[in-house]
Amino acid sequence: DYEVVIDTTLEDGALTYGELYIPGDSSDEILLSAHICHPSLANDNLSGICIATVLAEWLQKQPRRRFSYRFLFAPATIGAITWLAQNHSTLDRVKHGLILSLLGDAGHSTYKRSRQGTARIDQVAEHVLTSSGDAFEVRDFVPYGYDERQFCSPGINLAMGCLMRTPDGEFPEYHTSGDNLDFIKPASLADSFEKCLRIVKIFENDDVLLNQRPFCEPRLGKHGLYESLPQDTNVQNFQHAVQWVLNLSDGQHSLFDIAMRSKLDFSIICKAARELSRCGLVISQDKRNTV
Ligand SMILES: [Zn+2]
CATH class of the missing domain: 3.40.630.10 (Zn peptidases)
Structure with a gap:
């Protein structure tokens, strides 16, 4: 008590x-x-x-x-x-x-x-x-x-x-x-x-990118997209991420929208976006450089 x-x-x-x-x-x-x-x-x-x-x-x-x-x-x-x-x-x-x-x-x-x-x-x-x-x-x-x-x-x-x-x-x-x-x-x-x-x-x-070659698929082999990939990258997921980023980078979808639509992890979508942007196939809509 x-x-x-x-x-x-x-x-x-x-x-x-x-x-x-x-x-x-x-x-x-x-x-x-x-x-x-x-x-x-x-x-x-x-x-x-x-x-x-x-x-x-x-x-x-x-x-x-x-x-x-x-x-x-x-x-x-x-x-x-x-x-x-x-x-x-x-x-x-x-x-x-x-x-x-x-x-x-x-x-x-x-x-x-x-x-x-x-x-x-x-x-x-x-x-x-x-x-x-x-x-x-x-x-x-x-x-x-x-x-x-x-x-x-x-x-x-x-x-x-x-x-x-x-x-x-x-x-x-x-x-x-x-x-x-x-x-x-x-x-x-x-x-x-x-x-x-x-x-x-x-x-x-998160960022909105613009595909610089939006008229059908660009030939990816010559851009060396896969050469600088870290060892632990799941190559098939990365290939899919590249195709999703190219397809949805129309100014209407952000990288996070692409991750949700593709059901791929945001980190692999970002990795694909970085590589595509390095070879000039996409550019940031507002040219921000983020963290
Ligand atoms: Zn409390």
Whole structure:
């Protein structure tokens, strides 16, 4: 038996949140949000704070970025509501986003889709989890959980999903003193970070290319496309990727669109695009050089 005494007063105070903005070539933003209201719990949500911090460090080290990134460290619910109220007039700059929580337990990755359901962030996160070869789960949006309740409320409706491992309330240590440093695993944290990074790299490396020889198939043999391929390349996948990139580089499809349509991994589509661009068969529509 125990007794709980809650001694409170109601008075004006202040709400503190942390925000980090990392500018890129475009003012279009990717918003990454972690809740900070009970940092004594390791998985919920010190793990999210850690992953966001390491990701911000990685992004800052890049010589340039295609997107701008905004990291938000705020108390759950009230912090997100406050930030959204203060930034309402500029929310259209947020193109994609992720809520980062529960990223350190031994369970597999879970991605919860945005309210929109088929936003680019939903497609990219699912592509990364599918191509990882690891067990994972993708869930549809429901209006409970973390700050997606605010970011995906009807008047806001940002394209933000939630990346986690075992979802809230689905492990016995949730919201107890058992959610401590022994409960989270370094390997799980590293894996969660790797998946976040792969999501970011897809956004950074996606591009729309233009086929420079669009009138039937160019003869590929003379371009030495296959000579500089790394040893570990699956040659048949690479050949298919080359044909897909040539076929869909009509100014209407990005490399990620091509990966989805071909069901090939984004990395092999990029590899094919790099080789084709090296021999002048495709050029970037806006001549960007990305990360
Ligand atoms: Zn919590």
